Amino acid sequence: xxxxATIQPGEEVRVVAVGAGEDGAAWRDALRGWxxxxxxxxxxxxxxxVWSCELLGRACVVKGWMSGGVGDRLKMLLGCSRGWRHWRxxxxxxxxxxxxxxxYCMLRGKDSAGGVVEWLIxxxxxxxxxxxxxxxxxxxxxxxxxxxxxxxxxxxxxxASEMVAQGRFNRDNKPSNLxxxxxxxxxxxxxxxxxxxxxxCRRFDFKAMRRMLASLVIEPLGAGVLPRRSLLMRGLAEIxxxxxxxxxxxxxxxxxxxxxRVDPFGSRDAxxxx
Numbered sequence: 672x673x674x675x676a677t678i679q680p681g682e683e684v685r686v687v688a689v690g691a692g693e694d695g696a697a698w699r700d701a702l703r704g705w706x707x708x709x710x711x712x713x714x715x716x717x718x719x720x721v722w723s724c725e726l727l728g729r730a731c732v733v734k735g736w737m738s739g740g741v742g743d744r745l746k747m748l749l750g751c752s753r754g755w756r757h758w759r760x761x762x763x764x765x766x767x768x769x770x771x772x773x774x775y776c777m778l779r780g781k782d783s784a785g786g787v788v789e790w791l792i793x794x795x796x797x798x799x800x801x802x803x804x805x806x807x808x809x810x811x812x813x814x815x816x817x818x819x820x821x822x823x824x825x826x827x828x829x830x831a832s833e834m835v836a837q838g839r840f841n842r843d844n845k846p847s848n849l850x851x852x853x854x855x856x857x858x859x860x861x862x863x864x865x866x867x868x869x870x871x872c873r874r875f876d877f878k879a880m881r882r883m884l885a886s887l888v889i890e891p892l893g894a895g896v897l898p899r900r901s902l903l904m905r906g907l908a909e910i911x912x913x914x915x916x917x918x919x920x921x922x923x924x925x926x927x928x929x930x931x932r933v934d935p936f937g938s939r940d941a942x943x944x945x
Contacts, residue, residue: 684780688758698776698792701726716933723795730795738787747789753867754789760866770852770862772796796862801846802935805896821905826859828906831883840879843868845890847935885922893929
C-alpha cells in the first residue's frame with residue numbers, strides 16, 4: 672500500500688527540526704489537520720509522497736517518507752534518513768547561495784495505517800522544471816528566446832561547477848529536480864528542489880562533476896526531450912569542459928535504460944489524491 676492510500680497524519684506527530692524563525696508547534700498543528708486529499712500530488716512513488724498545498728496561509732510542499740522497516744526507523748533516529756539528508760542538503764545550499772526550497776519544519780509521526788512517517792514541510796518554489804522547459808523547447812511551445820535558452824544551459828553548467836568546487840555534488844541532478852524559478856538581472860535562477868542526494872566530495876572532483884552533468888542528459892534522453900547539441904555544449908562551454916562530452920556520453924551509455932520509472936510530466940498534473 673503506497674503513500675497515496677496511507678500517508679495521512681494522525682494525532683501522534685512531533686517536531687524534530689525547525690527552520691530559522693519558524694514556529695514548530697504551529698506547523699505541527701497545521702499538519703495534524705491536513706490530508707493528502709487537500710493537496711495536489713506532485714509525485715507519488717512507492718514509499719514517498721509529495722504534495723503542493725496551502726498551510727498557515729503559505730504556499731507549501733509537503734513531503735512524506737514512509738519507513739520500510741526497522742532499518743528505516745533507526746535511520747530516522749540517527750539523523751541519516753531521507754528526510755534528514757534533504758534537510759541538511761537544503762541547509763547547505765542556502766548557506767552557499769544556491770536557490771532551493773527553504774525547509775520550514777520536519778516532523779515525525781504515524782500514518783493512517785500505523786506506519787512511521789517522516790514529514791518535511793517546505794517552501795513551494797514557483798516555476799517550470801527544467802525538464803518541462805526542455806519539453807516546451809522540443810514542442811516549439813517555449814517563450815524563451817534562443818539566447819535565453821543558452822543562458823539556461825549555461826546556468827546548469829555553472830551550478831554543477833560551483834557546487835563541486837565547494838565540495839558538494841548532487842547524485843540526482845536530473846532536470847525534473849531543478850526549477851527555473853525566474854530571472855535576476857537577465858540571468859536565470861535555477862532552484863534545486865530535491866536535496867536528498869546531495870553528498871560531500873573532494874573539491875573539483877572530476878567524477879562528481881561528470882555525475883552531475885550526465886544526470887542532466889539521462890532523464891531528458893529517456894523522456895524523449897533531449898535538447899539539441901548546441902544547448903548541451905553551451906553548458907559545457909561555460910565551464911571550459913567541451914572536451915568532456917565523450918566522457919559524459921560513456922557515462923550515459925553505462926547507465927542503461929534512461930526511461931524514467933515514474934512519468935516526470937504526468938506526476939506534475941496528477942490532481943488530488945484520496
